[in-house]
Amino acid sequence: xxxxxxxxxxxxxxxxxxxxxxxxxxxxxxxxxxxxxxxxxxxxxxxxxxxxxxxxxxxxxxxxxxxxxxxxxxxxxxxxxxxxxxxxxxxxxxxxxxxxxxxxxxxxxxxxxxxxxxxxxxxxxxxxxxxxxxxxxxxxxxxxxxxxxxxxxxxxxxxxxxxxxxxxxxxxxxxxxxxxxxxxxxxxxxxxxxxxxxxxxxxxxxxxxxxxxxxxxxxxxxxxxxxxxxxxxxxxxxxxxxxxxxxxxxxxxxxxxxxxxxxxxxxxxxxxxxxxxxxxxxxxxxxxxxxxxxxxxxxxxxxxxxxxxxxxxxxxxxxxxxxxxxxxxxxxxxxxxxxxxxxxxxxxxxxxxxxxxxxxxxxxxxxxxxxxxxxxxxxxxxxxxxxxxxxxxxxxxxxxxxxxxxx
Amino acid sequence: xxxxxxxxxxxxxxxxxxxxxxxxxxxxxxxxxxxxxxxxxxxxxxxxxxxxxxxxxxxxxxxxxxxxxxxxxxxxxxxxxxxxxxxxxxxxxxxxxxxxxxxxxxxxxxxxxxxxxxxxxxxxxxxxxxxxxxxxxxxxxxxxxxxxxxxxxxxxxxxxxxxxxxxxxxxxxxxxxxxxxxxxxxxxxxxxxxxxxxxxxxxxxxxxxxxxxxxxxxxxxxxxxxxxxxxxxxxxxxxxxxxxxxxxxxxxxxxxxxxxxxxxxxxxxxxxxxxxxxxxxxxxxxxxx
Ligand SMILES: Nc1ncnc2c1ncn2[C@@H]1O[C@H](COP(=O)(O)OP(=O)(O)OP(=O)(O)O)[C@@H](O)[C@H]1O
Ligand SMILES: [Mg+2]
Numbered sequence: 001x002x003x004x005x006x007x008x009x010x011x012x013x014x015x016x017x018x019x020x021x022x023x024x025x026x027x028x029x030x031x032x033x034x035x036x037x038x039x040x041x042x043x044x045x046x047x048x049x050x051x052x053x054x055x056x057x058x059x060x061x062x063x064x065x066x067x068x069x070x071x072x073x074x075x076x077x078x079x080x081x082x083x084x085x086x087x088x089x090x091x092x093x094x095x096x097x098x099x100x101x102x103x104x105x106x107x108x109x110x111x112x113x114x115x116x117x118x119x120x121x122x123x124x125x126x127x128x129x130x131x132x133x134x135x136x137x138x139x140x141x142x143x144x145x146x147x148x149x150x151x152x153x154x155x156x157x158x159x160x161x162x163x164x165x166x167x168x169x170x171x172x173x174x175x176x177x178x179x180x181x182x183x184x185x186x187x188x189x190x191x192x193x194x195x196x197x198x199x200x201x202x203x204x205x206x207x208x209x210x211x212x213x214x215x216x217x218x219x220x221x222x223x224x225x226x227x228x229x230x231x232x233x234x235x236x237x238x239x240x241x242x243x244x245x246x247x248x249x250x251x252x253x254x255x256x257x258x259x260x261x262x263x264x265x266x267x268x269x270x271x272x273x274x275x276x277x278x279x280x281x282x283x284x285x286x287x288x289x290x291x292x293x294x295x296x297x298x299x300x301x302x303x304x305x306x307x308x309x310x311x312x313x314x315x316x317x318x319x320x321x322x323x324x325x326x327x328x329x330x331x332x333x334x335x336x337x338x339x340x341x342x343x344x345x346x347x348x349x350x351x352x353x354x355x356x357x358x359x360x361x362x363x364x365x366x367x368x369x370x371x372x373x374x375x376x377x378x379x380x381x382x383x384x385x386x387x388x389x390x391x392x393x394x395x396x397x398x399x400x401x402x403x404x405x406x407x
Numbered sequence: 408x409x410x411x412x413x414x415x416x417x418x419x420x421x422x423x424x425x426x427x428x429x430x431x432x433x434x435x436x437x438x439x440x441x442x443x444x445x446x447x448x449x450x451x452x453x454x455x456x457x458x459x460x461x462x463x464x465x466x467x468x469x470x471x472x473x474x475x476x477x478x479x480x481x482x483x484x485x486x487x488x489x490x491x492x493x494x495x496x497x498x499x500x501x502x503x504x505x506x507x508x509x510x511x512x513x514x515x516x517x518x519x520x521x522x523x524x525x526x527x528x529x530x531x532x533x534x535x536x537x538x539x540x541x542x543x544x545x546x547x548x549x550x551x552x553x554x555x556x557x558x559x560x561x562x563x564x565x566x567x568x569x570x571x572x573x574x575x576x577x578x579x580x581x582x583x584x585x586x587x588x589x590x591x592x593x594x595x596x597x598x599x600x601x602x603x604x605x606x607x608x609x610x611x612x613x614x615x616x617x618x619x620x621x622x623x624x625x626x627x628x629x630x631x632x633x634x635x636x637x638x639x640x641x642x643x644x645x646x647x648x649x650x651x652x653x654x655x656x657x658x659x660x661x662x663x664x665x666x667x668x669x670x671x672x673x674x675x676x677x678x679x680x681x682x683x684x685x686x687x688x689x690x691x692x693x694x695x696x
Binding site: 078110117122135137139 | 595596598599600601602603604605606609613614617618620
């Protein structure tokens with residue numbers, strides 16, 4: 001458990017004067033509407049238990065009013081937790097934000113947790129530079145150190161040329177980059193992001209998502225990200241919690257949510273999604289054990305027609321590759337690989353994390369399946385036409401094992 | 408019917424006498440305080456007046472023009488300042504003008520140093536504002552002469568009762584606008600401040616006050632204008648300044664003097680107002696969040 005950076009344990013968030021009464025009504029199993037009528041209290045979050053590990057991105061998803069922001073804002077105490085615990089890992093101890101001293105909370109806010117807001121929340125009277133340094137100034141950091149960090153973060157979000165501008169002189173996308181830099185500047189490991197890209201137009205949004213993913217690979221923050229857009233959630237989330245009127249209805253990794261939605265609410269979210277952008281080759285591949293072998297021989301067929309064949313060495317690595325009757329060659333997959341120029345004895349190989357989308361392009365351009373290799377080069381399986389169809393139908397070994405109905 | 412009226416008129420409720428008792432009691436028990444205030448205000452004010460009068464008037468005009476340029480970067484305003492002040496000099500109202508400006512600056516200074524903190528406290532405690540609000544209304548609607556009399560008794564004739572009366576009339580503006588400005592700071596900014604671990608003081612200094620600054624400055628401007636509108640009344644109790652020729656012209660039905668001194672007041676008002684207006688470029692940024 002210790003690697004959990006944040007852990008929500010049975011969190012209730014109730015807005016209104018008469019929270020104790022609302023809590024007892026909740027325990028009697030009464031609904032949100034009944035509680036609102038009788039006590040005037042609004043149950044924004046009920047019994048939420050989710051977690052996020054160090055360096056991961058947890059996405060809170062759901063329709064408007066489902067309680068995403070309310071849950072997120074518990075982490076840095078912008079909302080009070082009515083019941084339950086919000087454990088934040090801090091150094092080598094765990095702090096329950098719901099019950100800690102104001103002093104402790106302030107220390108966490110200054111050093112451990114920072115936040116990016118949907119409407120940016122930049123101070124209009126400060127320049128870009130001073131906005132980025134805001135958290136450091138609050139901390140009372142000395143000038144030279146502060147200037148050094150600010151300069152570094154301005155470069156990180158590529159706003160060097162705009163350092164002395166005011167926020168109203170920047171576009172929305174730039175303003176949010178300032179928001180990001182301000183959050184990064186405190187060097188907090190935990191980043192809370194409440195729909196940070198929703199106020200931006202789609203192109204800029206996509207761009208910033210990519211930037212965030214890129215920055216995340218460098219910085220390895222723990223991020224809790226609120227979104228109402230499944231594409232965004234699946235794109236950046238390592239784990240997704242789907243919320244419906246205050247409850248977490250499903251919590252899992254993106255593939256689990258795509259392949260195995262627990263109820264109609266989640267299924268509706270998922271329905272509009274192209275599964276191939278999320279699913280990974282490893283989930284849908286035909287594993288090596290299921291590949292056809294020549295009767296009595298050691299040769300394995302990598303495709304149905306048997307035009308691609310190989311043998312395995314003692315460690316399971318493919319050897320003696322034959323493609324279209326010639327000695328074959330393995331070419332590692334990369335997004336900028338020019339598939340059209342590959343010779344017809346080449347096979348493209350990836351790992352179990354290679355997205356299904358890659359398998360689709362490889363298959364359509366080379367007419368040969370994508371070969372998946374493990375970390376030590378051992379053959380894991382292949383993704384061919386059949387596996388791609390299964391992906392589109394959201395069927396997999398995984399779904400079958402977990403008893404989900406194919407959609 | 409008539410009997411009832413007689414009962415009512417014959418048994419007068421002694422509000423006036425009660426007030427006099429209070430005033431008497433205050434005068435006899437707090438004389439030291441009133442004397443202290445009188446002294447504490449008169450010395451710096453007279454000192455400032457003397458200091459400003461010691462500057463050659465043409466040099467003074469030049470300094471004002473420079474300040475106008477530095478604050479507003481507008482040649483139009485600079486021209487207006489120079490011409491306006493020269494006209495006042497020409498009319499022979501220079502000394503009165505300087506006295507008026509000093510009076511206004513001190514009255515504004517006192518109003519702001521009382522009003523802004525009260526406005527800030529009110530923004531933390533809305534009940535206090537609800538309590539204060541009718542009192543503030545009263546301070547601005549009661550005819551000035553009503554509180555001028557006790558003020559005169561406490562402080563005697565001269566500058567100080569003039570300033571006190573001015574402060575009573577002008578202080579509601581900074582209180583109201585400080586309160587308004589701070590309560591209108593967008594929650595998003597306050598939350599951003601909180602999320603970076605601001606203490607209460609930091610939240611006030613680093614977020615709320617800067618965000619409320621345009622509104623607070625509007626309060627400052629209003630405060631100055633309200634003070635200026637008290638110039639004539641201040642002159643009645645012996646405060647000096649441009650109000651004095653106005654009062655004199657009233658007594659003597661002296662139309663030329665009345666017009667000239669009135670014109671001088673208007674010129675001072677316009678100059679002060681334009682000097683303290685936020686520049687157009689500053690305003691563009693202020694509205695956005
Ligand atoms: N400070 C508050 N006081 C009272 N009710 C609140 C408060 N904040 C949120 N709520 C209510 O709690 C419920 C959940 O709100 P929340 O902001 O968490 O939803 P959300 O999932 O973030 O929605 P959105 O996508 O619109 O941001 C809503 O019904 C909202 O009206
Ligand atoms: Mg929200």
